[in-house]
Amino acid sequence: MCLLSGVGVLALGIKAGAPLLMGFSAIGLFTGQDMLRKRRHRERLAAQPRWWLVEHYSAMLGNGIATHIAFLAIGLPRLLPAIDGAALHYAAWFGPVVVAIIAKVVIDRRWKPKARGAAPEMARAA
Known part of the structure; x- marks a missing residue:
């Protein structure tokens, strides 16, 4: 979808x-x-010990993006109408996305499980 x-x-x-x-x-x-x-490739995903952690912090970053865009694009121009403009508009929408992508790369380096070779026998049978 x-x-x-x-x-x-x-x-x-x-x-x-x-x-x-x-x-x-x-x-x-x-x-x-x-x-x-x-x-x-669900067998490969099942073989990763903390696959759920990666999904969790990725969703948290997505929620952070939505929250910051809502404030910067909708709330801030109403709070401070003098700083409204096209540059602020695009920065408010794309800024949080860029920051979240950088954060995801940094967090992945620390927490994302390293890829392994073949999936275990139990995971292949499922």
């Missing part, structure tokens, strides 16, 4: 000429592709 939503938002962004929609369609496209990849 995420993949289809990403395609729909991309098509709408192209039709409307809205760079914001085109940029954010990448989230649905990437998430949908990632979900399909994990589904196809």
Whole structure:
């Protein structure tokens, strides 16, 4: 569903000429592709000891993005109308995404389990 939503938002962004929609369609496209990849290779995912931790902090980063965008794009211009403008608009939408991507890379280096060779016998039988 995420993949289809990403395609729909991309098509709408192209039709409307809205760079914001085109940029954010990448989230649905990437998430949908990632979900399909994990589904196809679920044995590999099951063999990773802390796969759930990676999913958990990834979701936490996604929630942080949503919270910060909501404040920066909706709340801040109403709180401080003098600083409203196009640059703030795009920074408010894309800034939290860039910060979260950097945070994800750093956190992955520390907590993401290293890939192993073949999946254990029990995981292959399932």
